[in-house]
Amino acid sequence: MLQDEEFAEFAEAAAERLRTTAYMMCRDWHLAQDLTQTALTRLYLGWRHARQADNLTAYAQKILLRAYLDHRRRRSTSETVVEVIHDTAGYQHQPDLRLTMLDALGRLNPRDRAIVILRYFEDYSVEQVADVLDVPVGVVKSQTRRSLARLREELAADQLALFA
Known part of the structure; x- marks a missing residue:
């Protein structure tokens, strides 16, 4: 399997869980989507090394968490988010x-x-x-x-x- 196809398969399987985790951290669906994309981009850039990780999902979660903490350190993150809550299946x-x-x-x-x-x-x-x-x-x-x-x-x- 080509590296790009392997990454695409992983990204498709992990994206929703990453986005849900990001939302729980930042409480903004749009920012959660941005953080997920940032994490997947960083993962793709280091895919050759990352694919050898014992737990690829945990590796992606670590990248996501770092993206979130990096975002929180920036001055532009002090803006107030208007809350719109979307229900997910786990809490219905x-x-x-x-x-x-x-x-x-x-x-x-x-x-x-x-x-x-x-x-x-x-x-x-x-x-x-x-x-x-x-x-x-x-x-x-x-x-x-x-x-x-x-x-x-x-x-x-x-x-x-x-x-x-």
């Missing part, structure tokens, strides 16, 4: 829960949000998250603990607001 049964969780995740800082998403939505191990973010395992553990505590506070505050 409890859309209120999905919206509440996305709002709570959105109040975390970008790195903490990335840690929570990779650990609990992408099912990465602590070591894998540490590798993706290039931080020690202890940082991932402590930030996960703090982020989950913050999410619990945010979700509890949202519940209290419903009954006020």
Whole structure:
């Protein structure tokens, strides 16, 4: 199989999952699409090396995360996004829960949000998250603990607001 065909096959299979992960990080479908395209472009440029990775999907996720963090570091990312929520199949049964969780995740800082998403939505191990973010395992553990505590506070505050 030619390299271009091999890449196209991988990209077609992985694009939707990458876009969903990007959306969970940035909460903007248009930006998620841009980040996915950036990640796939970078992956294509290094395809000869990348295709030898043990876990190509994890490799692509790492590129996506770096693209997201690079985007957040730019000054132009301080603009406010108007929220338009599109339902996905995984949350059709409890859309209120999905919206509440996305709002709570959105109040975390970008790195903490990335840690929570990779650990609990992408099912990465602590070591894998540490590798993706290039931080020690202890940082991932402590930030996960703090982020989950913050999410619990945010979700509890949202519940209290419903009954006020």
